[in-house]
């Protein structure tokens with residue numbers, strides 16, 4: 172018998188894997204009733220059973236005896252393509268959110284991460300355009316082009332992570348507040364332009380739909396899109412750009428000024444009345460013909476934005492002899508699970524297992540990490 176077994180962790184791990192009790196029981200060769208007893212805490216599994224659960228659920232044995240995880244609830248998060256996304260995928264994505272929280276707690280014991288400086292505006296007090304304008308003012312951005320959206324939000328305290336690669340087919344980015352800290356999990360398979368737009372869309376949720384007003388439904392999604400467009404393409408800047416009734420070719424040439432997709436610029440021109448309904452429709456049609464519906468054929472080689480903060484964090488930890496494998500062990504997950512959070516965001520940190528001594532002692536000083544929002 173295992174005295175230190177944590178029943179909540181088993182339920183979490185099972186949901187993360189998208190398995191029913193019956194399916195998991197079959198996989199580890201026990202009766203579904205036994206599994207129910209393990210999960211409701213009636214009695215713990217044997218060490219042998221825990222070893223089998225560990226294999227079936229792709230988590231180390233130690234995972235099942237640690238403190239219960241802080242879990243992100245489905246209704247605290249806005250998923251864009253919920254209708255297309257099964258509950259199984261959603262639970263897996265939410266599990267990534269819980270691991271992100273664990274990792275941030277671990278990091279905050281060792282380093283000073285950027286201070287959270289993301290306001291929340293009461294809904295109704297500010298429409299998306301006003302909210303975007305207000306935030307640009309608060310962050311002293313004027314009408315300047317957003318050089319790097321990921322760096323910008325990281326510099327203001329958003330903890331940015333990645334969705335596991337296996338979920339990127341059907342899960343979009345999502346964000347949530349957790350104990351006063353904003354989190355974003357990005358789909359890093361998107362194009363350079365679309366990833367930037369996603370960052371600003373999620374920022375819109377965090378700012379406008381804060382933790383008191385949970386983002387849900389189509390209307391909130393449209394608000395977040397409008398916020399993203401307004402933040403990346405300020406109205407005054409668009410109006411001054413000489414794009415009245417711009418067609419597809421002109422849009423494609425102009426979009427680089429804001430590093431947005433051709434479609435996003437086309438929508439923005441239309442919603443600001445710079446183009447007529449007729450031009451808007453024909454430009455959309457033409458852009459589709461040119462391949463701009465799902466990507467940016469003229470700019471496919473531009474690398475996606477990556478995390479500056481995580482790169483620095485892992486660099487600093489490496490200097491102290493702390494390898495990604497040590498961090499994963501501290502979090503009671505496999506290194507691959509840690510890698511899932513960094514996929515496409517950190518280029519070098521986790522690729523090598525590291526040769527140095529594994530000293531994961533907590534240093535008495537916690538160095539502060541700064542992110543330069545202007546850096547590219």
Ligand SMILES: [Zn+2]
Nearest residue numbers: 249251392395
């Ligand atoms: Zn959304």
